[in-house]
Amino acid sequence: METQAGDPGAFADFDLGRVPSPCFVVDEVKLDANLAALADVAQRSGASMYAALKAFAMWSLAPNVSRSLSGTCTSGLWEARLANEKYDGTVVTYAAAFRPHEVDELLDLSDHIIFNTPRQHDRFRTNIEAARARGRKISVGLRINPEHSEVETPRYDPAAPGSRLGTPISQLTDRDFDGVDGVHMHSLCEQGVEPLQRTWEAVAPALARWTDRLRWINLGGGHHITRADYDRATLVDLVGSIRAETHCDVHLEPGEAIALDAGILVGEVLDVMENAGHIAIADISATCHMPDVLEAPYRPALLGESGDVQVRLGGPSCLAGDTIGTYAFERVPEVGQRFAFLDQAHYSMVKTTTFNGIGLPAIAVWNSDTDELRVVREFTDDEYQRRLS
Ligand SMILES: Cc1ncc(COP(=O)(O)O)c(C=O)c1O
Numbered sequence: 497m498e499t500q501a502g503d504p505g506a507f508a509d510f511d512l513g514r515v516p517s518p519c520f521v522v523d524e525v526k527l528d529a530n531l532a533a534l535a536d537v538a539q540r541s542g543a544s545m546y547a548a549l550k551a552f553a554m555w556s557l558a559p560n561v562s563r564s565l566s567g568t569c570t571s572g573l574w575e576a577r578l579a580n581e582k583y584d585g586t587v588v589t590y591a592a593a594f595r596p597h598e599v600d601e602l603l604d605l606s607d608h609i610i611f612n613t614p615r616q617h618d619r620f621r622t623n624i625e626a627a628r629a630r631g632r633k634i635s636v637g638l639r640i641n642p643e644h645s646e647v648e649t650p651r652y653d654p655a656a657p658g659s660r661l662g663t664p665i666s667q668l669t670d671r672d673f674d675g676v677d678g679v680h681m682h683s684l685c686e687q688g689v690e691p692l693q694r695t696w697e698a699v700a701p702a703l704a705r706w707t708d709r710l711r712w713i714n715l716g717g718g719h720h721i722t723r724a725d726y727d728r729a730t731l732v733d734l735v736g737s738i739r740a741e742t743h744c745d746v747h748l749e750p751g752e753a754i755a756l757d758a759g760i761l762v763g764e765v766l767d768v769m770e771n772a773g774h775i776a777i778a779d780i781s782a783t784c785h786m787p788d789v790l791e792a793p794y795r796p797a798l799l800g801e802s803g804d805v806q807v808r809l810g811g812p813s814c815l816a817g818d819t820i821g822t823y824a825f826e827r828v829p830e831v832g833q834r835f836a837f838l839d840q841a842h843y844s845m846v847k848t849t850t851f852n853g854i855g856l857p858a859i860a861v862w863n864s865d866t867d868e869l870r871v872v873r874e875f876t877d878d879e880y881q882r883r884l885s
Contacts, residue, residue: 502797502838503724503757506864510760512799512834514869517764518780518857522841525864526758527557530722531564534750537721537728538566541735543746546588548717549575551751551842555582556861556872561754567607569717569749573598576605588714588749590639590680592660594620603627603634610637610680610714613663614672621675637678637714640665644698646684646691647718649792655683665702673706678744682716686752689730692719696738707742714747722753752842759841760799761785761857765833766812773822774807776829781811782820784854786837786844795821799836802826809835813852850880 505526515521538545546569547561555578561568567585570576572594579587589602590610599620603609604627611617617638627634641662647653654661662681663672681699684691692715707713720726735746763780782789789796798809803826810819820837829835848856856875862868 504799504838505757507760507799507836507838510836510862510864512762512836515762515860515871516858516874517762517834518785518855519762519860519871520759520840520845520857521762521836521860521862521869522554522557522755522759523862523864524557524560524758527755527841528560528564530754530756530758531560533722533728534753535564537731537735538748541732541746542739543735543748544586546586546747546749547583547754548749548751549579550846551717552755553578553846554755554841554859556859558582565754570606573602573605576602580605588637588747590637596620599623600627603632607633608635608637608678608714610639610678612639612661614638614668617672617675624675635677635711636675637680637712638663638672638676639680639682640668640699640703642681642683642695642699644683644695646687646695649685651791652685653683665699668706670706673709676710678710678712678714678747679703679706680714680716682718682749684716684718686720687718688720688723688725689727689734692731693734696734700741703742707744710742710744712745712747713738713742714749717749717751717753719748719750720753720756721748721750722756755841757839759845760836760838761840761844762834762836765829765831765835767831768828774805774828776807776809777812778809778820778835779812780809780820780837780857781813781815781818781851781854783811783813783815783818784849784851785811785857786820786840787847787849788843789820790817796837797839798823799838811854813854815851850883853877853880855879 544566562584568579569588572591586607588608589606639662641664645655650656763778767777805825859873860871
């Protein structure tokens with residue numbers, strides 16, 4: 497996959513020696529700018545925006561998120577707990593399936609609970625009634641699969657043939673909407689507004705039978721709303737026309753768009769060697785710290801990349817494939833040299849592991865306006881040992 501972001505922004509002038517290595521550094525000015533753009537779309541369109549914690553759950557910046565958006569969307573119990581402890585606003589919870597022993601707590605922590613199938617809804621109807629009896633105002637949703645694909649990579653296409661995510665809209669019957677207040681769909685990934693328009697056009701005729709019974713339509717995430725070339729005016733119009741056409745509220749769940757280009761991952765060269773070219777071994781591991789590099793796969797952009805010397809950058813782990821990519825340098829890097837990968841705030845920090853006992857990157861907040869820098873978290877081998885026994 498091609499990385500769609502990679503604008504260094506204020507990081508072009510950040511001194512990489514100011515933080516421990518490795519370290520995620522998030523510029524709260526850029527984060528706030530993204531949040532302001534999202535809040536503006538919400539305000540102009542009337543949509544509610546819920547921050548997808550699966551993408552960016554850096555809770556030291558939860559107040560920034562809560563100031564701008566209507567709440568959070570969570571993928572299950574642990575994210576729902578985090579949402580309640582650290583964030584304000586509505587909590588929207590969806591999972592492909594819920595575990596029975598977690599449902600009662602989830603119903604206490606969530607305002608919207610979205611089931612993947614009518615069967616899951618049926619399984620937990622009595623829990624919902626009990627939650628309502630104890631005063632919870634739960635709104636129930638059903639995730640549909642629009643059966644319309646806009647994503648090329650099957651791994652990232654929830655509408656791909658055979659997908660388990662959402663009930664195919666062609667399978668739904670009137671009965672499936674009993675007790676359902678809203679529908680949810682999520683079938684985009686890093687996309688502009690046109691794929692959303694096409695998805696809505698594909699799904700609207702089938703959904704029309706039930707919209708008079710619904711209060712909201714949640715259009716999930718995958719909208720790259722804060723990217724410079726995103727057509728926000730058309731999104732505002734589209735949301736407006738969906739609201740007018742269906743008389744439903746419209747909800748969006750941006751994840752990546754919140755933290756797009758707002759963070760870097762700083763690393764350091766530990767050794768250099770030659771084998772069919774220059775190799776630099778770094779303290780950043782693709783598999784431990786940026787697993788999407790291998791999973792997607794994609795090549796993250798390097799801050800200030802320039803020069804004619806091609807260098808393969810790899811991590812310290814035992815995995816032969818723990819290479820991040822080949823990058824241009826002015827000269828073969830020196831041991832101790834710092835570098836940084838761009839656009840690492842989302843889907844990296846939330847996905848790190850300690851495979852090989854490799855330490856987790858520290859986390860820092862930088863304010864590019866005031867130049868204030870705070871290292872908000874450093875990890876020790878407790879993280880590694882606590883997960884084993
Ligand atoms: C249900 C749901 N909502 C929201 C999101 C956030 O998507 P993105 O980070 O691409 O905006 C995802 C991502 O997988 C998702 O599965």
